[in-house]
Amino acid sequence: MNKSDFVVRFAGEGGQGFMTAAIGLAAANTQSGYHAQTFATFPSQITGGPTWMQVRISTDTVLSRGDELDVLVVFNEEAYSIHKDEVRNGGVIIYDSDGMDLEGGESLGIPFDKLAKSTGNSRSANMVVMGALAGLIGIPQSILEEFVKRRWSNTARYGETIVPTNIHALTLGREAASSSGFEIGELNPPQKPNYEQIFVDGNQAICLGAVASGVQFYCGYPISPATTILIWMEKNLVGKGKFAYQVSSEIEAITSLIGAGYAGTKAMSATAGPGFSLMSEGLGMAWMAEIPLVIVNVQRGGPATGLPTKTEQSDLLNAINPAHGDVSLPVIAPGTVEECFYGTVQAFNWAETYQGPVVLLSEHSLSEKQQNIPKPNLETLEVQNRILYEGKNGYQRYEPGEISPMPIPGGPGSYVANASEHDGIGDTTHLSERHIQMTNRRFRKLESLMDSPYEHDKIDADVAIMPWGGSKGPAKEAYEKLLIDGKDIGWFYTMFLNPINPTLLEELRNKKLVLVPELNYLGQFASVLRSQGVNAEPITQYTGLPFKVKDLVQRISSRLAELENRRSAS
Amino acid sequence: MTDKNPEYDFKWCPGCGDFGVRRALEQALQKYIIDTEIPIENNVIVAGIGCSGNMVHLLEGQQPFGIHGLHGRTLPIAMGIKSSRPDLNVTVVAGDGDFLSIGMEHIAPQAQRNLDVCVIVMDNAVYGLTKGQSSPTSHEGMITSSTPYGKMEDAVNPLKLYLTLGVSHVASALSSKIKDLSQMIYDAMKYPGFAIVHVQSPCTEYNNTYEQLKGNVKKGIQPMAWSLPEDHNPESVSDAQNIVDRDGIPLGLIYQAKDRTSFSKRVEETTSSMNGKSAEDIITLYSV
Missing domain, CATH: 3.40.50.970 (Thiamin diphosphate (ThDP)-binding fold, Pyr/PP domains)
Structure with a gap:
């Protein structure tokens, strides 16, 4: 069975070295044309504590961290009991068979440290694990060897011995995984992008x-x-x-x-x-x-x-x-x-x-x-600079027009940049008409920012989802699943949350309901949208973690079903 | 404020010490731009909040640039200006409430950096603009609108504080001695480091201390202000300590660190003399 993506989580104290390697693995895979995303959560302490990191490798752009684990690598028993339920059916748990003894058919014990020591480099246990992972999902050995060479060849002290011993460790891990009989499906071959990446x-x-x-x-x-x-x-x-x-x-x-x-x-x-x-x-x-x-x-x-x-x-x-x-x-x-x-x-x-x-x-x-x-192309990147004042002294910096050229010390047009309400040249004032004029001026300046881009899809649907910020990825993935499920739902997204493009607002106001997945209790963006005449309703979560795609699919589906029931009832 | 601005209606009370400070600052600035050939537009006055902060609007003659900012935050604003534009001459004007109460936290970092700005603190030992509350330099027992039964804490000794925090250049002055003050401000502007001129600038409305500062023979009032001894060596820490430990208000340059590197110089020697990579080169470091 071939797979288009693969999710692995590393969990447990002492796993930090493995996590560094995991980032390297992700980076190595992107070199061959895979897409990768890492996600980590750490306690607020310098070392130890319940730490975990997750890597998702895919043949396509990765939108979210991935709900279910194909492989869980645990470094202690506590990590095993916390994370084991997130492994999908048919997934594998890898553990150090030297230090732990796990029951159950889906776990694969590998003596990380023992195999590492046998290479002559006792610090290569992370490479044993990488090799095992690569073996399970069919990532070619060449990708990993290339990564090891790039990562350690320039290490002056150890470069000569560390590269061959790490490659040896990769091979031992791969062999351990292959001989175990576990199979979780091979990753489809990558499609190398025709553009540069970072x-x-x-x-x-x-x-x-x-x-x-x-x-x-x-x-x-x-x-x-x-x-x-x-x-x-x-x-x-x-x-x-x-x-x-x-x-x-x-x-x-x-x-x-x-x-x-x-x-x-x-x-x-x-x-x-x-x-x-x-x-x-x-x-x-x-x-x-x-x-x-x-x-x-x-x-x-x-x-x-x-x-x-x-x-x-x-x-x-x-x-x-x-x-x-x-x-x-x-x-x-x-x-x-x-x-x-x-x-x-x-x-x-x-x-x-x-x-x-x-x-x-x-x-x-x-x-x-x-x-x-x-990789961003700096030649085509539009970079704007403020308009500088180049006239004579005696300039009314805050008076003319809505956005006026700005004087800079060393140039003409000295004024007082004033935190108190002020007149044109920046002198303090208490006059009502001036406060009205300057307040209007400050708000009117925002009008220059209202032509920002936004995404919309299926604009004929009555109901749309509109996530913001980091909830975009899981919401997008959920949206795509909902469409496959045949749901009639639209999509809106922008990163420009204030001011909101008036054309976008108009489109949103035409919806019967806009569902806003957001990670807070109050439903903050939904409230911003409601204050601007949009019938918005939040889908909230405040666990300290991002949304899972399956949770969003379930919550949006049941909200759509409710609306449908109400419609049929009336 | 260039010419007369009828809309700007703030006025210092008659006899306010800040008038003298203004005159002294105007003279010092004039002399500074002539001597250094740094044009007036390369001078920035950063003002705090309170009566003293209005200095930035009330200067007469050629107008420098100005910022009238937030209560207590003159120093970090000045730091931002000076660190981004070392070519500018930055002068801070603040009152004792602004500088020593809400703004106290910002003195030590600038002292450690030796930020090359000149600070003029106008001390009237009272909050004037809010009508007479106690300030850090109000004396213990002083009756003010916020201490109706007498101030319960000791007054801070600002000069001692500056020395303790490591301010490189500490001078003390009276607002009424304009010529001396003007020279002290000029010297502080020229000093390549963190320089504070602490000025007794009485409030005629809520804390009129002219008589106490200068004394009154007829009434038998001994002057609080006294001149530094002839043999005072401002480069000597122990001399300076000795001066600030004595009662009253010493007048003159109390301390001046010799050969202490200014912040601009430190930045220049550490990071701004390095060869920075271009944006393109930095981004390429992350290529897969």
């Missing part, structure tokens, strides 16, 4: 998008799951005119960005919920004083300290309205790793265009999800 996680894609947009200034404070962006920036955003730096708090981060954006540079910070809350007042100032900047909020779970290493989509309302007073911040929520790149580019373009703060709303499940995506 293999990145969501946070890396955000960093690459920022660099492609010409980011010059980055300040941040360590916070899960956004820390990797800070670390990446400090490593890579170097050279003349570039600045990346760890500051003392998120309050310092947002206010230093205000200074940098005001001084004419493209500035960004990344944080998560707690840090985003601390940025509240600063975001209000950037809106008020009209300072371009980009804040990435990689959402985690819960209010306050919440669930630092779990995923949730519960910061949407806060992202749109993070500060006191009348504000409505532009929000872009990428739904895939690839959209993390293009969403970041658009966030900078929006910030520069309307001259104000933009929130890029990512989430934990995207931040650590690694995936192969087409």
Whole structure:
């Protein structure tokens, strides 16, 4: 039996080394034309704890992490009892037969460490497991050998011995799997894409998008799951005119960005919920004083300290309205790793265009999800820059038109960028007519952001589903299954959540019902849509994990059945 | 504010110390742009919230760029400006409430960085704009609108605080001695590091301390302010410690670290002198 995709999970303390190898395996498979996606969840501690990572390898683009496991690799008995029920019928559980003794016909014991030691390299146990996996699903040995050579040939200390011993370990694992008699179906051969690819996680894609947009200034404070962006920036955003730096708090981060954006540079910070809350007042100032900047909020779970290493989509309302007073911040929520790149580019373009703060709303499940995506073409990428003021002094920076050229220190048109209500030149004012004029001005600027793209499919259906952010993948997969099941349902999606393209809104208002799968309790995006005249209803989940496709299919189907019953009854 | 702006109706009260600080700042800025040939548009004034923050709107003559920001956040805004544009001369103006209460957390990081900005703190030991509440520099027992039975905590000694936190250049002044103050601000602007000029700038409405600061022979009031001894060596930490441990308000340059590298210089030597990769090269690192 041939398969189009394959899901393996590694679980248990002490499995980290295997997980690193698993990422390598995924990357190696993308080289041969497979598509791969990884998903990981860790406890908020440095080592140990109930950790697991999942890799899905497919002949087609991977939309979600995969509901059912073809193979579960466990490193202790606790992991076995937690995860064993997620293995599909006919799947295999691989365990270390040296340290554990599992009952049951579907488990395959391999003495990882013993086989590793026999190669002369006791640290090659992860390669034994890789070899076994490759054997079970029929991945050619050459792909793995190529990966081992690329990964370790340049390792000065061990390169000479590590490559042959690792290849030996791969072979031993493969032989152990083959001789076991287990079969789970071979993976179809890959179709090599005719375009270049990169293999990145969501946070890396955000960093690459920022660099492609010409980011010059980055300040941040360590916070899960956004820390990797800070670390990446400090490593890579170097050279003349570039600045990346760890500051003392998120309050310092947002206010230093205000200074940098005001001084004419493209500035960004990344944080998560707690840090985003601390940025509240600063975001209000950037809106008020009209300072371009980009804040990435990689959402985690819960209010306050919440669930630092779990995923949730519960910061949407806060992202749109993070500060006191009348504000409505532009929000872009990428739904895939690839959209993390293009969403970041658009966030900078929006910030520069309307001259104000933009929130890029990512989430934990995207931040650590690694995936192969087409390599962005920088030559065709549209990067926008703010219009600079080049006139004389005495400029009314906040007066003319809706979006006025921005003066930059060192150039003409000195003014006061003012967080208090102000007149044209930035002097503080309390006049009602001025407050009305400036409030209108700030909101009218959003009109320049309303032509954003969106997806729609089966627009004649009465009911549509419209996920947002990282729920896009599982919802898309569920939608495709629902269509195969013959359900009459439409599809809408956009990563541009505020402001929403008015044409899209009009289409949504014409639906009898729009179902919004989202990972929060309140049904936040459904509530945003309802406030704009759409009959939206959320499908919520707040487990700290992404949706499973089968759950969405079941919940949407039963909601459709309810509607059908009601219709027949009336 | 360029010329007279009829819409802008904020006024300092008659006799406010901030008038003197404004004059001194205008003179220092004028001298600075002439001496350094850094044009006026390359100067930025970052103001906090409160009476003192209105300085940025009230400057007369040639107008620098300005930011009138959030309560307490002058320093990180200045850090963002200076770190992204080291070519700009950045001056912070803030009050004691803004700088030492809500903004206190930002002093230490700039001191450790040795951020090259000049800070003018206008200290009237009271919140003036909100009509007379106690501030970190209000003395213990002081009756204010928020301490009706007397302030229950000790006053902070800002000069001692700056030294402890590692501020590189610490000066203390009176708003009424405009010539001295102007020179101190100018020196602080020229100093390549984190420089604070702490100015006693009395509030005539809620905490009029002119008489206490200068003394009144007829009433037998000894002046709180005193000049530094002739032999004071501002490069000596122990001399500086000695000065700030004494009661009253010392006037002059209390401390100035010699040869301490400024933040801009540190950035230049560490990361901005590196060869950064192009976006294309960075993206290619992730090719499969």
